[in-house]
């Protein structure tokens with residue numbers, strides 16, 4: 001019996017792989033290393049494979065049969081919002097085409113459990129400040145659309161052939177569970193600020209005239225290690241004989257932090273001058289996006305253990321352990 005982690009060489013996937021290995025589980029990782037790195041998977045077997053490629057279904061079926069896979073955790077996706085706007089068909093091919101190949105291979109081999117990386121991007125610009133899983137999903141870019149369509153595809157497979165699934169809608173993921181597993185991409189606020197500081201530049205704030213207490217956008221930051229534990233809780237739930245009444249879960253803390261608060265926390269953790277430049281607002285940024293985390297607490301008995309200070313401290317330590325150490 002083993003767990004197949006697709007995209008397990010990436011930022012979040014590598015944390016889940018490590019936790020599974022620590023629990024003594026047999027783990028096989030499939031990853032094309034397009035944004036991941038082989039060293040992140042540790043002792044797990046790595047099979048290099050593009051799940052959106054032409055022979056992916058057959059190759060995946062082979063891995064599933066040979067390794068006795070019983071559960072799949074599917075992280076593999078492209079995740080850059082701007083790129084998704086510029087290259088929508090490629091995003092659909094990667095994120096939806098890849099997922100279709102994985103599901104077809106699962107159906108073909110009788111693997112029935114799947115955890116899917118969804119995103120708060122499915123909500124778009126919600127009309128409420130705290131979103132529940134019942135809040136209307138109106139994604140505003142192809143990236144968010146591929147996540148919502150992914151959830152629909154899973155629900156269809158449940159109806160058609162009994163897939164047992166959970167879609168985890170991640171809020172703002174940051175931090176590192178281990179210094180060598182920091183976020184290698186410069187796409188989210190924390191690495192963006194650290195990247196600018198490493199270049200000797202000032203951090204940027206996009207808009208300080210939002211209707212929030214300090215005028216900057218508020219988000220729900222979730223420690224990547226807490227998020228990784230949420231996957232284990234979801235996996236245990238799917239593997240039990242529990243009736244699955246809920247399928248999509250917000251993964252957040254229920255508490256928001258503003259852009260300014262995050263930048264200040266980086267200043268505190270690093271001791272650096274983090275005086276920021278204020279730029280105009282970016283299109284498509286809601287003023288506030290906070291998860292109601294009640295459903296995942298009630299159904300999966302999971303809640304976040306780490307707050308903003310832990311998140312930022314761990315992100316700073318990971319940055320300093322990497323190739324672009326500051327100071």
Ligand SMILES: NC(=O)c1ccc[n+]([C@@H]2O[C@H](COP(=O)([O-])OP(=O)(O)OC[C@H]3O[C@@H](n4cnc5c(N)ncnc54)[C@H](O)[C@@H]3O)[C@@H](O)[C@H]2O)c1
Pocket residue numbers: 006007008009010011012013030031032033034035036037049050051052053074075076077078079094098117118119120170171172173174188
């Ligand atoms: N990081 C975040 O803040 C965040 C927030 C919400 C949702 N997500 C979702 O979580 C998942 C993981 O995100 P991450 O931050 O770890 O990203 P990441 O880019 O670090 O990890 C993605 C992994 O998937 C692999 N991959 C991508 N396309 C592939 C393909 N076609 N075939 C095989 N492997 C492929 C990459 O090489 C990488 O190892 C993604 O689905 C992303 O959309 C991330």
